[in-house]
Amino acid sequence: MDELSTQELAGRVALVTGAGRNIGRAIALSLAQAGAAVVVHARRSAAEVAAVAAEIERGGGRAMAALADVTEPAAVERVVDAARERFGRLDILVNNAAVREVASIDDIDLARWRELTAVILDGAFVCAKACLADLRASGQGAIVNIGGMSGHTGALGRAHVVAAKSGLVGLTRALALELAADAVTVNCVVPGRIDTVRGAASGPHSAHDAESGAPLGRRGTPEEVASAVRFLAGPKSRYITGQTLHVNGGAYLA
Secondary structure, three states, X not given: OOHHHOOOOOOOEEEEOOOOOHHHXXXXXXXXXXXXXXXXXXXXXXXXXXXXXXXXXXXXXXXXXXXXXXXXXXXXHHHHHHHHHHHOOOOEEEEOOOOOOOOOHHHOOHHHHHHHHHHHHHHHHHHHHHHHHHHHHHOOOEEEEEOOOHHHHOOOOOHHHHHHHHHHHHHHHHHHHHHHHHOOEEEEEEEOOEOOOOOOOOOOOOHHHHHXXXXXXXXXXXXXXXXXXXXXXXXXXXXXXXXXXXXXXXXOOO
């Protein structure tokens, strides 16, 4: 039987931030298909996370929707407490929450710089801190950070995004070393050009995306990114930590 048709995450619980749409939604659905109960998070998109949670439950899985600003520790801790109360544990954290924006450095003031980097980088730190006790207690805890190809290649009009996504790689390595003794793995999955619904701030597709053609000749799908996250969250990857896995069709060769 194909490994990905099994429920290798049965009995485990995952928190996926930014899971209302696109890659986050695909990750939440994939982890649920693997048997995990999933906390489907967004900052304010209540209808979207409710729809994803309902989709999981219609498929026979367990899920709950949760709203929180990932830059606010008290709000994140309330989500973790609710997850623990509902499901009894927390084993997997996927830090996917992010803000996509194209803006010249001339148009990025310090307040906007801090606002965007706080969601991507501070948010990953805040969520990891809130989940630490549960991840350590799991015995098979896993953190998967969702990076960005621009954090490795650079990109025009994305100084704040590039800096934050680059920081996620450093955070991944640092946490992998600190948490290894607790059997918690920490890895980073970096999507390339993926077919997603873009917000107005990002435009339909950025100039960076247009210049980053993949040798495989197509854009990736959110499900292909989700399959990498599922593997790194699962029992077959327990000897993999501190690594960055690129899912980009060969557009960037690490």
